[in-house]
Amino acid sequence: MPIKILSRLAECPPATWDALLPDAQPFLRHAFLSCLEDSGSVGPGTGWKPVHRLLEDGQGRLLAALPLYSKAHSYGEYVFDWGWADACQRAGIAYYPKWLTGVPFTPVAGARLLGEPAALSDVLDAMTGSLAERGLSGWHINFTTPAEDALLRGREGWLERLDCQFHWFNRDYRDFQDFLDALTSRKRKQLRKEREQVAGQGIDFDWRAGHQLSEAEWDFVYACYANTYQVRGQAPYLTRAFFSLLAERMPEAIRVVLALQGMRPVAMAFSLMDCDSLYGRYWGCLAEYDRLHFETCFYQGIEQAITLGLKRFDAGAQGEHKLIRGFEPVITRSWHYLRHPGLRAAVADFLAEEKQGVLAYAEEAREMLPYRQG
Structure with missing residues (x-):
């Protein structure tokens, strides 16, 4: 054959x-x-x-x-x-x-x-x-x-x-506080402090599925994604068209969290999901905000996984900094x-x-x- x-x-x-x-x-x-x-x-x-x-x-x-x-x-x-x-x-x-x-x-x-x-x-x-x-x-x-x-x-x-790699596993947590309660006192205080620092900058978060973003919002998502490469002097791997095509062909698998200061988006994290896992793929911001990366890429993803009843959150390939935030070696x-x-x-x-x-x-x-x- x-x-x-x-x-x-x-x-x-x-x-x-x-x-x-x-x-x-x-x-x-x-x-x-x-x-x-x-x-x-x-x-x-x-x-x-x-x-x-x-x-x-x-x-x-x-x-x-x-x-x-x-x-x-x-x-x-x-x-x-x-x-x-x-x-x-x-x-x-x-x-x-x-x-x-x-x-x-x-x-x-x-x-x-x-x-x-x-x-x-x-x-x-x-x-x-x-x-x-x-x-x-x-x-x-x-x-x-x-x-x-x-x-x-x-x-x-x-x-x-x-x-x-480092992945986070859901031990049937009821909410984010339930997850925090599983940590040592020192680490629990550190995570809570990091979240408070982001909230203190007036930043809120809005989760969207693939069909819930306009083309203008996809423009913002792509600008954030591309910026993570451009600041290192590299060209982004993905084209702008990829995001619109994916939103058209498999919107149910897409989850995007927008970080909003007032009504203005300042950062985003793009993830995909299946029946038991959330996969954090791309992130970016157009200005610097203290601790915003940890909140947008890690804590928001953990919270979303708990909310959706997912068993695992794979936030990407790199980063020992995930370890102290509860991500386990795999x-x-x-x-x-x-x-x-x-x-x-x-x-x-x-x-x-x-x-x-x-x-x-x-x-x-x-x-x-x-x-x-x-």
């Missing part, structure tokens, strides 16, 4: 693609990935060339699928392999292009390989066998699920990489197939050492959590 290559996800009907999804997480939905393409956030000129793969049976029934991009750089992946690329350049080995299976600009663990394990095994074998003829240095699969880890673990040539995994034997051996040694460091770091971080004992 030949494996189909899609240069645009629009070539696959949304219902056909989404039927393979194992859960309700929004990021691998046809709507989300196609919005990235149709808005120009990935595609020509971005270094992200869609080359998605489909495996169908003789009757045209979809057996397996995976999002796939031919990458000309390592931006927007959040599993950092710049050191590997630099080593290749010094050794005269071409590192780009490479393949990446993942969700662009989204360091959220979730399904990456869609379909039955037997069909996916066939796809994995066929695709790793074609790397050389396509002039690719390797294939990378980022932020996988435990089921995918089991499929890839022990498969010849694949290397496992660990990282640590191990994430990615997988890497490197065609050059010398590079593969060197990276394997590095990852074995890095793994021990990541696990030790996560254990030390867990001991620093602010929750009361007993």
Whole structure:
């Protein structure tokens, strides 16, 4: 059975693609990935060339699928392999292009390989066998699920990489105060003081679903998002059109909180959600306000998760500053197939050492959590 290559996800009907999804997480939905393409956030000129793969049976029934991009750089992946690329350049080995299976600009663990394990095994074998003829240095699969880890673990040539994020978990809290009561006295006072400092600046918060924002308000959301990159001298990954398209195609998954001083919006945080988790994705403000980042990105998200009865709040990839605010260490995994034997051996040694460091770091971080004992 030949494996189909899609240069645009629009070539696959949304219902056909989404039927393979194992859960309700929004990021691998046809709507989300196609919005990235149709808005120009990935595609020509971005270094992200869609080359998605489909495996169908003789009757045209979809057996397996995976999002796939031919990458000309390592931006927007959040599993950092710049050191590997630099080593290749010094050794005269071409590192780009490479393949990446993942969700662009989204360091959220979730399904990456869609379909039955037997069909996916066939796809994995066929695709790793074609790397050389396509002039690719390797294939990378980022932020996988435990089921995918089991499929890839022990498969010849694949290397496992660990990282640590911080997620907040809802222990059936009745409200934000109930959450605060679970913390040590010192941390409880710190969080309460930070919230009071924001309130003292006359800032209130308004939560909206995707269909509740006007185009002018989306303009503001995008201006805030883009500003977080521009202050670092970088171009934003997403285009303005992405936000309007997403609000049109999956508004029920969108949650935006606007920080208002009087009637004037001054900051925002953009999140997506499914039936049990809130995913904080983008934030930004157009002026500096004391402690506003912590309130908008963390405390508002925690409060919203409690209000909606969600079990988890994933506020993004980075930040030990989340730890003292009740976010717990969580191990994430990615997988890497490197065609050059010398590079593969060197990276394997590095990852074995890095793994021990990541696990030790996560254990030390867990001991620093602010929750009361007993």
